[in-house]
Amino acid sequence: MEGPQKFIDWLLEMGYLEQDDIPTDKEEIIANIRKVRTVAPKFYNICVCATAKKGAMTMTWNEIYEAADGAACGDDTLKAKDEARHQVRCLAMELGSPDLDNADCPEDAVEDYCNAMKIQFDECGNIVGLELPHWVEDIIYRRKDDAYLEEDLNATAQELAGGNIEISDEQMQRMVAMYRHDEDSNVAMNDTLESVVCRVLGRN
Numbered sequence: 389m390e391g392p393q394k395f396i397d398w399l400l401e402m403g404y405l406e407q408d409d410i411p412t413d414k415e416e417i418i419a420n421i422r423k424v425r426t427v428a429p430k431f432y433n434i435c436v437c438a439t440a441k442k443g444a445m446t447m448t449w450n451e452i453y454e455a456a457d458g459a460a461c462g463d464d465t466l467k468a469k470d471e472a473r474h475q476v477r478c479l480a481m482e483l484g485s486p487d488l489d490n491a492d493c494p495e496d497a498v499e500d501y502c503n504a505m506k507i508q509f510d511e512c513g514n515i516v517g518l519e520l521p522h523w524v525e526d527i528i529y530r531r532k533d534d535a536y537l538e539e540d541l542n543a544t545a546q547e548l549a550g551g552n553i554e555i556s557d558e559q560m561q562r563m564v565a566m567y568r569h570d571e572d573s574n575v576a577m578n579d580t581l582e583s584v585v586c587r588v589l590g591r592n
Contacts, residue, residue, distance in 0.1 A: 445511060446509065446517055448508065449472060449499055449507065449509070452465075455469070468511060468513035469513060471513030472513035472514075473495065473498050475509075476488070476502060477489060480501055488501070505518045537564055537567060541555075541560065541564070542560075544581040545589060563588045566584045567580060
């Protein structure tokens, strides 16, 4: 049984997915998960890792943090905290968020991210559970369709312009082509839309 199939079984068991959500078989959902593996491999690996470690003792970020409070350098609890922070930072950047290390208080940023996604860790600081953010699929897969991408590009242009702005077919085609070309266009949270609009329409 490959990773996507195990992941589906875990989603069903944890209640994130209902059997009724699978009208005939698992193939369509497995295909979607393969897309996640392609466009966000680190995120996919974390999710599959969570399915492999179900049933193990889990800890929240606050519990990891408190356990390491006052620990001496080299202590296992401190190593676990550093590992947890590192994995959350990598996950956030995989999803397109800014580097958490550049935040005013990086550990507060890690805590916010953990709370938002209900991230769980094992005692070594490895991510073993999280609630899947629906906006990842909503944005990534929505923008794979040119019609929806054009809607998002148009909305971004109107927002940047602060009002109504006419966009020609030629300009829209150029923006779509640029978006598809950019390496980070499959990341859910980034400035690709804004960058493309500014380049084509000449806005700062």
